[in-house]
Amino acid sequence: MQTDIGKKAAGEKAAEYIKPGMTVGLGTGSTAYYAILRIGELVRAGMEIKAVATSEQSEQLAREQQIPIIPFDKVEKIDIDIDGADEADAQLQLIKGGGGALLREKIIAVAAKEMLVVMDESKLVKQLGKFPLPVEIATFAWELTFKQLAASGANPVLRLKDNNRFVTDNGNYILDCRYQKIHNAAALEAQLNSVPGVVENGLFLHYASKLIIGYQDGTVREITRPYQGKKSF
Numbered sequence: 001m002q003t004d005i006g007k008k009a010a011g012e013k014a015a016e017y018i019k020p021g022m023t024v025g026l027g028t029g030s031t032a033y034y035a036i037l038r039i040g041e042l043v044r045a046g047m048e049i050k051a052v053a054t055s056e057q058s059e060q061l062a063r064e065q066q067i068p069i070i071p072f073d074k075v076e077k078i079d080i081d082i083d084g085a086d087e088a089d090a091q092l093q094l095i096k097g098g099g100g101a102l103l104r105e106k107i108i109a110v111a112a113k114e115m116l117v118v119m120d121e122s123k124l125v126k127q128l129g130k131f132p133l134p135v136e137i138a139t140f141a142w143e144l145t146f147k148q149l150a151a152s153g154a155n156p157v158l159r160l161k162d163n164n165r166f167v168t169d170n171g172n173y174i175l176d177c178r179y180q181k182i183h184n185a186a187a188l189e190a191q192l193n194s195v196p197g198v199v200e201n202g203l204f205l206h207y208a209s210k211l212i213i214g215y216q217d218g219t220v221r222e223i224t225r226p227y228q229g230k231k232s233f
C-alpha cells in the first residue's frame, strides 16, 4: 500500500534516535509498528536497550522482535517514547487513540523525556478535529457519560468492533467525538476531564517534542519543538 511507504520511512527514522542504554516507550498503531520492527533489528544486532509498551498488541510485537520489555516497577526513566498520531498540527498538538490505546499512550508520553511522533503526511493538519476525538470512558453507567458528552456538543458515537462494543486494554469503552474543528484544544481537554466517567481523552497537547513525517517518496521531514526542560520523573 502506497501510504505505508511514508509510515515506514517515519518509523524507521525515529529508531535512529535510540542510543544504547536507553529505556524506550513503544507506541501503538501501524506507524509505530515500523519503528518497533527497526528497533528489533537494532536489538538483535546487539544494541542494549530496555522498553515499555503502550498496548498489549505492541508488547506482543516487541517480544516477537526480542526487545526486552521491563515491568513498570523497574522503570527508572523513559528516554524516548516513539508513537503515532491520528492528527497533528504544526504546534505538535495531537489527536491519538484511533486504535484505542490513548490511556496507556498518555501515561508513557507524560513520563518520557522526549516523545517522537511518527506519521505519514496525511496526518498533518492546520486545525485539529476532523478526526473524531477518542474519549475513553468507564463502562459503569456509560450511557449517562454519553449523555453528558452529547449535551456538551461532542456528538459522541460508541465505538464498536465486529458489532460488539470495543473494549480497551484497560477494560473501558471509547466514545468517538465528532467536533469537525477544535478551536480551543486546551479548554476542550479541561472540559472533557471534568466529566465523571471520562477516563482519558485523545488530546495530546504538550507532550510531543518532534514530529517525524514520512512521505510517499520515502523522504521524511521533522518538526521539532524547542526543548521545554521536560524530565523523566
Ligand SMILES: O=C[C@H](O)[C@H](O)[C@H](O)COP(=O)(O)O
Residues within 6 Å of the ligand: 027, 028, 029, 030, 031, 032, 083, 084, 085, 086, 095, 096, 097, 098, 099, 100, 101, 102, 105
Ligand atoms: O490508539 C492508537 C494510537 O493512538 C495510534 O498511535 C494512532 O491511532 C495512530 O495509528 P496509525 O499509525 O495506525 O495511524
